[in-house]
Amino acid sequence: MDATTVRGVLVRVVDAAKAVVPGADLVSVTLRTASGLHTPAETDPLATRLDEIQYRIDDGPCVDATRKAGLGLTFCSDLASSTRFGAFGPAAAELGVHSVLAVGLFPDGDGPRMGALNIYSRQVAGLDELDRDLTLVLAAHASTALAATMAATSSELEGAQLRQALQSRDVIGQAKGILMERRGISADEAFDVLRTASQSLNVKLAQVAQTLVDHRAEV
Template sequence: MSVGEEEWARERAGFGPDGEPAPGLLAAQFAQLTQTLLDATPTVGGVLKLVVGAAAALVPDADLVSVTLRDADGTFHTPVGTDPVAERLDQVQYDHGEGPCVESARPDGPAVGWSPDLGGDARWPAFGPAAARHGYHSVLATALLPDARLPRLSGALNIYSRRPGAFDARAIDLALLLATHASLALAHTHAVASAELEAAHLRRAVDSRDVIGQAKGILMQRRGITADEAFDVLRRASQELNVKLADLAKTLATRHTEVDLPAAEA
């Protein structure tokens, strides 16, 4: 739901019984977002959709929201947005190499890019008038922190408004908080994905080792050879047939009554 001016006034005026600020609308919204991000399926797309939705709900005058991500080769793309128009406006910036989204998405770019009058902003002669022609006159972009690991991928949270002069200091603070949430959530997502990939790799390694051991045992029993000789049979057959050793061993272990291998050379 959108946040009205009355609610924001109550938010600023609310204090607890001992003079401490009471948890208000904004704190509750961010607590809910944090919990949702923690509970969500850890995918990059899922995290970005949640953050874009929160920005559309929390930032006053936000009419369009999107995310720019910078690829390892330096190109930009928009993986998620609230409307196709946001993607088109992002693409104008990518095509011309100008605008707050591409500037904030660069690893060495500013934390915030903002304009209250896109049609008359001399900094972006291609993007500004194009956005104004689409009916969007203000823009706010906040940087997503780059990944700590190489190639240090980075991005930006982009917010467009139809209203000239939109996005005051409060809106900028909100956007920065949301971008920080997104950056931390994405880092968590990448860490989870890396851990899962590593675990899967270890499981495959253990499985491969086990099935190779089974295949060696079959050859040892069948031919009365040593473990080293059995492994040499598997290795040579793998090279000659151009089949991975683990795949060959699995075939022999599961179809040992049907499959035999050439003996090792003396």
């Protein structure tokens, strides 16, 4: 698969996610185009079927992840018993899929996002915190690689969204490092501090991170 094309980039991303995310049974990428959402790459046709159910009812984790502010992370550990996504949860469970994790591409930009990386598990509670962390990293990589590929035909994407994604990722990393050093906590714990502050203040995680970096002497 040609890694210089959009589809080539996305195939490499879903294959990597299937290989490195422990709880991943099925992986797909949702992509937003002028005609709506579609699935250009997946590791199993069932993943596309699950995505398409969500597109049809305009509800579900992969749809939600393209709309959310902040990280654009949507998670459900038991689709059969959840009423969060309407008809999607029971439909997914009937197809043998019980957990889902979706992360928006360009996770720190303003919505709507250009798509989402979707991880499905056949097990109840089949995806844990490690899976979420790895998926966030993969989504950030996918966003950057996809932007670089699409920049050949979209100077606006190259000029605005790519810079924003890279800058946000860098400042979040700096903020995590400050918390880890000053408070003696792990990377996951530092990220949780930032995420909790973002949710409590209703401010984008990247903005919380930037504030921390700007006031590092006061932490």
